[in-house]
Amino acid sequence: MKETTLTIVGMTCNHCKASVESALNELDGVTNATVSLADNNVTVTHEDVATERLVEAIEEIGYDVPTA
Structure with a gap:
C-alpha cells in the first residue's frame, strides 16, 4: 500500500x-x-x-490541488 498526501484549496466545512x-x-x-x-x-x-x-477526482468536484 502507498500513502499520498495532497493539499486541497477551497474546503471549508464537513460537507466539503x-x-x-x-x-x-x-x-x-x-x-x-x-x-x-x-x-x-x-x-x-x-x-x-x-x-x-487522485488530483483529477478532487478537481472534478470543484476543489483545487496546487502543484509543487
Missing part, C-alpha cells in the same frame, strides 16, 4: 470533507481517504493509483 473523501474512496485501488480540514489536506491510502488520477 465528505465530498472529497467520497470522491476518492470511489476510485478503484483506493482503500481509504481521510481529509483534515485544519491542515487543508487529504491523506489517501491506495494500491497503485496515479497521483494525477
